[in-house]
Amino acid sequence: MSMVEEKILGVEWVPGTGTFITINSELCTGCGRCVRVCLGRCIKIREGKAVIENFETCFECGVCWFVCPENAIRFSWPKGGTGVRIMYG
Amino acid sequence: MVDGKFDYDLIVVGASFAGCVAGKIAAEKGLKTLIVERSYKPGEKIVSGTGLPILVFQDFPWVAEAPLERPWFGVVSHFLRDGKIEVTVKVERYDFPFCYGIYCQPFVEFLARKAVEAGAELKTSTVAVDVIKEDGFIRGIITDSGEKFRSKIVIAADGVWSLIGIKAGIRKKFSPSDMMHGLWLDFEMPSEKDLDEALGGNYFITFWDLDGKFVPPPGISGYFGIFPYKKSFHFGIGVSVSFLAEVGLNFEDIYRKFFELDYWRKNFGKAKLRAKMWRPYPIYGGLDREQKGMDKTYGNGILIAGDAAGFEASSQGDGIHTAMLSGKMAAEVAVEAVSKGDYSAGMLKKYEELWKSSIIARRLKDYGRKNLIQYAGNPVLMKRGILEIYSMPVFLGLDVL
Numbered sequence: 001m002s003m004v005e006e007k008i009l010g011v012e013w014v015p016g017t018g019t020f021i022t023i024n025s026e027l028c029t030g031c032g033r034c035v036r037v038c039l040g041r042c043i044k045i046r047e048g049k050a051v052i053e054n055f056e057t058c059f060e061c062g063v064c065w066f067v068c069p070e071n072a073i074r075f076s077w078p079k080g081g082t083g084v085r086i087m088y089g
Numbered sequence: 090m091v092d093g094k095f096d097y098d099l100i101v102v103g104a105s106f107a108g109c110v111a112g113k114i115a116a117e118k119g120l121k122t123l124i125v126e127r128s129y130k131p132g133e134k135i136v137s138g139t140g141l142p143i144l145v146f147q148d149f150p151w152v153a154e155a156p157l158e159r160p161w162f163g164v165v166s167h168f169l170r171d172g173k174i175e176v177t178v179k180v181e182r183y184d185f186p187f188c189y190g191i192y193c194q195p196f197v198e199f200l201a202r203k204a205v206e207a208g209a210e211l212k213t214s215t216v217a218v219d220v221i222k223e224d225g226f227i228r229g230i231i232t233d234s235g236e237k238f239r240s241k242i243v244i245a246a247d248g249v250w251s252l253i254g255i256k257a258g259i260r261k262k263f264s265p266s267d268m269m270h271g272l273w274l275d276f277e278m279p280s281e282k283d284l285d286e287a288l289g290g291n292y293f294i295t296f297w298d299l300d301g302k303f304v305p306p307p308g309i310s311g312y313f314g315i316f317p318y319k320k321s322f323h324f325g326i327g328v329s330v331s332f333l334a335e336v337g338l339n340f341e342d343i344y345r346k347f348f349e350l351d352y353w354r355k356n357f358g359k360a361k362l363r364a365k366m367w368r369p370y371p372i373y374g375g376l377d378r379e380q381k382g383m384d385k386t387y388g389n390g391i392l393i394a395g396d397a398a399g400f401e402a403s404s405q406g407d408g409i410h411t412a413m414l415s416g417k418m419a420a421e422v423a424v425e426a427v428s429k430g431d432y433s434a435g436m437l438k439k440y441e442e443l444w445k446s447s448i449i450a451r452r453l454k455d456y457g458r459k460n461l462i463q464y465a466g467n468p469v470l471m472k473r474g475i476l477e478i479y480s481m482p483v484f485l486g487l488d489v490l
């Protein structure tokens with residue numbers, strides 16, 4: 001059975017989004033909630049703090065922002081017309 | 090109509106189910122209306138397994154012209170135990186489909202076109218990053234390129250996140266316990282006939298896990314659902330965001346196990362994976378507005394509609410009908426407010442009175458899906474609970490306003 005694996009099919013990413021999610025490392029406690037919910041695997045814990053490693057597989061779903069108990073994540077939208085384009089949504 | 094102080098009568102943030110309907114109706118009634126949408130093409134940021142409930146056609150007959158993929162006459166619920174289908178239950182109506190499968194992107198693009206045809210102006214690739222606040226009133230928006238557009242009223246129809254609703258101070262960030270996160274896969278069959286045969290009829294198909302072998306218990310997770318379209322389908326499951334955050338879940342392991350089932354191999358073995366996508370959606374909050382950090386859906390110069398206002402229909406997992414209906418109600422109140430020259434919260438409160446006495450509130454009152462959690466571990470109760478949900482008049486499209 002062909003399966004999901006690592007590749008994300010059926011989407012395109014238009015560059016030029018800007019940094020639309022930021023994590024305040026002063027507030028971050030490294031609890032890992034944002035890492036667990038991120039299906040694009042964009043966030044990693046480095047030296048006890050959450051860090052955004054890439055925006056290239058970010059669906060702009062904002063779930064990292066919803067689950068952060070410390071309000072350490074700032075979430076806004078990518079620049080208009082950029083970011084994820086979903087072909088079969 | 091619009092004097093020097095304002096660029097528009099109404100600005101709608103978000104060209105999706107609620108926003109396009111609001112824009113269409115406001116423009117038809119003569120309001121100078123602007124819709125801003127952050128995507129390049131309306132609908133291309135939306136993810137869902139989507140069935141358009143028949144109630145939508147009652148309220149919006151013109152939607153019959155939209156790109157519809159496949160009628161669904163019933164729901165087939167397969168109950169799995171030990172990796173096998175133990176029992177299958179079908180709830181069906183014979184006279185008329187209860188839902189139509191749709192792809193969100195072309196459907197929402199259709200809605201946006203209807204709004205534009207009605208005279209609304211649509212600016213795509215435009216993010217509303219903030220609101221203009223003056224004297225305690227919302228007086229328009231500021232875009233990501235720094236442009237300011239002033240309006241008498243703003244309708245925030247910007248989805249479950251509603252950054253504009255938050256900026257305007259009428260709601261807060263939703264709690265993770267009020268949301269689900271769904272991972273959806275899109276599959277294409279070799280032909281429409283292949284899909285007909287695999288489905289055994291025009292049914293929406295759900296799978297419920299009686300012994301917890303695949304997924305967390307119902308109530309924490311939703312169902313595996315097959316949302317059939319013309320020759321393709323969506324397949325996926327939603328899981329409580331707070332569960333994902335606290336415990337975590339490997340969706341891909343779940344799906345992999347599922348694809349090893351005899352049922353899947355036999356019926357959908359020919360299906361080709363075409364897309365993988367995810368999105369959160371509001372659910373479980375019900376009518377508890379305080380829990381949603383939103384004691385009201387209006388303010389001076391602003392209304393909030395659709396997912397942004399938390400208008401889910403929890404037990405059916407449907408937010409489209411309530412979104413479209415709330416967009417209509419918001420537009421109608423905006424039209425009245427503009428005709429009276431009164432954009433105050435006192436006037437716009439009418440919107441909340443309208444939806445609270447409508448089917449929107451009735452659907453919010455129903456916690457059916459959340460209640461499923463009490464059935465976990467009791468297969469008899471679980472089957473009964475699920476049958477109750479799928480036999481509900483509102484689900485089958487029998488509810489009338």
